[in-house]
Amino acid sequence: MTLQQCRYVVAISEHKTINRAAKALFVTQPTISKAISELELELGIHILNRNNKGITFTEAGRDVLFYASMLLEQASAMSAHFKAKQTRQLLQFSITSQHYTFAVEALAILVKRLAAPQYYEINFREDKSTTVITDVADGISELGIIALTDNNRLFLERIMKRKALSFHALGSTIQHVYLNAKHPLAKQCTITLEALKPYTRYTYKKDDLPQTFTEEGNHLKYAEKIVYLNDRATMDKLLAETDGYNIGTGCLARDPYQHQLRVIPLFDGCEMTIGYVTRRDVSLPNYLSNYVNALQAAVIESLPSDITPVDTDLKN
Known part of the structure; x- marks a missing residue:
């Protein structure tokens, strides 16, 4: 699992479709689809339900979304912590x-x-x-x-x-x-x-x-x-x-x-x-x-x- 895959999962949740998530992140739809498929294969689960009406998160997918959100928040906090140390005299x-x-x-x-x-x-x-x-x-x-x-x-x-x-x-x-x-x-x-x-x-x-x-x-x-x-x-x-x-x-x-x-x-x-x-x-x-x-x-x-x-x- 990578932070980039986590970003894709969170973006899909926020934008409701892979297409809109791709546009928001300035990547192609196949790029996100491939990343989600690789993550599903790695974890041995299905993250998304895909049908004619669109996509929804599976029960396991909602768990992935929860952990992905936490990881991104922690990564952001860590980055902010060390950037702050670089920009101020500590x-x-x-x-x-x-x-x-x-x-x-x-x-x-x-x-x-x-x-x-x-x-x-x-x-x-x-x-x-x-x-x-x-x-x-x-x-x-x-x-x-x-x-x-x-x-x-x-x-x-x-x-x-x-x-x-x-x-x-x-x-x-x-x-x-x-x-x-x-x-x-x-x-x-x-x-x-x-x-x-x-x-x-x-x-x-x-x-x-x-x-x-x-x-x-x-x-x-x-x-x-x-x-x-x-x-x-x-x-x-x-x-x-x-x-x-x-x-x-x-x-x-x-x-x-x-x-x-x-x-x-x-x-x-x-x-x-x-x-x-x-x-x-x-x-x-x-x-x-x-x-x-x-x-x-x-x-x-x-x-x-x-x-x-x-x-x-x-x-x-």
Whole structure:
């Protein structure tokens, strides 16, 4: 079956006779008749009933007409899609990040700054650190956002070196505890893991790394009640409405639940270096350099006062 045969079938339906369909398509009547006969032979059916009163579609022919119409619509949509890309400047890129609000804040800034005539397709997704690294290494994403800690730094740096990736530091802080503003521990200056034991630990889905090398380190072994989550919205709602807790960077960049949450330094918490990952053989285009600038601004603005800003080098 060809698209041309589909066009002939649809034209016969619209113009009621082969002769009028041929004139509308600027072909001869025998050309259409031959094409329909070949299609009937290929499918092993009769598409048209021919008699002295004209032609009508058989039951099987009506099915052919239905599918032919669908195929032509899809072919037209595909053609329009790619022609549109050729006639307009389309910006396409992907970013994979750990579950960080400052990464989303930076994306919002970038979208606002993109020129009005600019057409773009942006794929932004949040996932575990190993997926971030793999996405960048495999070219699925141009840029990834992770945090290195005392626990995982050497392990992840070896992986990035093996995959020819570079890590660019944006800032550093220590691990913080996220909890409800009305939580029994909310007024503490620092919080120990021992004090957190009675409360439910919320954490994102398990990474592929051994627990010791994850961003959270081996803290989960102190938790007696654990809930694994996939998205940040669920995490925030549970933190705001229960006495559970989460451990992370301490960032609350324009979080919808910002005023309902507290971030308190974790006693003896690991240092966290926040940064972005790129392939060594790829230079960041202007739009991603702009994103990185927005990212660093969002990091500095949103993290607690103990953060240490780091100058980025966009050439590395």
